[in-house]
Amino acid sequence: MLHHPLEIPNRVRPGPSISARSVAGPEGTVYLSATSQINISMTNGGKTTLTNSLLKSLPNCCVIHQDDFFKPQDQIAVGEDGFKQWDVLESLDMEAMLSTVQAWMSSPRKFARAHGVSVQLDASDTHILILEGFLLYSYKPLVDLYSRRYFLTVPYEECKWRRSTRRYMVPDPPGLFDGHVWPMYQKYKREMEANGVEVVYLDGTKSREELFHQVLEDIQNSLLNRS
Ligand SMILES: Nc1ncnc2c1ncn2[C@@H]1O[C@H](COP(=O)(O)OP(=O)(O)O)[C@@H](O)[C@H]1O
Numbered sequence: 626m627l628h629h630p631l632e633i634p635n636r637v638r639p640g641p642s643i644s645a646r647s648v649a650g651p652e653g654t655v656y657l658s659a660t661s662q663i664n665i666s667m668t669n670g671g672k673t674t675l676t677n678s679l680l681k682s683l684p685n686c687c688v689i690h691q692d693d694f695f696k697p698q699d700q701i702a703v704g705e706d707g708f709k710q711w712d713v714l715e716s717l718d719m720e721a722m723l724s725t726v727q728a729w730m731s732s733p734r735k736f737a738r739a740h741g742v743s744v745q746l747d748a749s750d751t752h753i754l755i756l757e758g759f760l761l762y763s764y765k766p767l768v769d770l771y772s773r774r775y776f777l778t779v780p781y782e783e784c785k786w787r788r789s790t791r792r793y794m795v796p797d798p799p800g801l802f803d804g805h806v807w808p809m810y811q812k813y814k815r816e817m818e819a820n821g822v823e824v825v826y827l828d829g830t831k832s833r834e835e836l837f838h839q840v841l842e843d844i845q846n847s848l849l850n851r852s
């Protein structure tokens with residue numbers, strides 16, 4: 626996971642890393658009074674990259690990273706295939722993640738301040754929460770809370786290549802991608818589709834800039850349409 630400069634690296638601190646930032650909208654932009662939860666999915670699709678760009682451009686924006694809710698290594702089950710099952714919902718403390726989201730919902734301003742970020746006071750009073758994670762659309766209590774669901778996808782070869790360049794807190798053992806990561810990705814995506822969860826698919830092979838502008842515009846439009 627790439628980290629925003631405001632963040633302390635994953636799990637070095639006692640709690641989840643919340644990034645937040647208050648920024649003025651571009652001159653002439655009207656942000657309506659709203660609170661929105663937005664989220665972005667798929668391993669190595671470019672979620673963190675996109676999230677970091679959005680964080681700099683959206684007003685009163687906080688980010689919660691799902692990776693911060695992995696259970697400790699000794700609680701991760703080993704599957705019949707011999708791999709630790711990191712890519713299943715049970716390996717994440719989703720109840721804790723839900724509580725964190727609920728804390729933001731009950732008072733976005735207090736939440737941002739509690740995480741050391743001064744919130745911009747303006748007439749629009751817009752607050753945005755981005756949830757960034759690879760398994761966000763399979764946990765029903767959260768799925769229903771999102772205003773906008775984005776799903777970044779990249780083809781198998783690209784995903785495998787990007788993953789091979791990453792170093793996680795627990796490095797991937799040989800064969801993990803083909804033996805566990807990709808099959809679980811496919812399984813959860815199939816389930817999400819079968820459950821009729823509506824997402825906006827994003828082509829993760831587009832340039833970082835193109836993705837950023839596409840999503841920023843979409844968020845701004847959806848905020849305006851909520852009036
Ligand atoms: N649009 C993009 N095009 C090409 N490479 C990208 C793009 N977005 C991210 N990357 C690269 O892919 C890798 C994974 O990106 P990251 O944002 O950390 O993914 P995620 O958070 O979804 O796992 C990084 O090396 C990053 O620089």
Ligand SMILES: O=C(O)c1ccc[n+]([C@@H]2O[C@H](COP(=O)([O-])O)[C@@H](O)[C@H]2O)c1
Pocket residue numbers: 626635667668669672692695711712758759793794795806
């Ligand atoms: O962050 C960790 O501690 C960690 C430990 C083991 C595995 N992971 C991997 O993190 C992946 C999700 O993160 P990301 O940034 O690729 O979306 C997921 O595919 C897991 O296999 C992450």
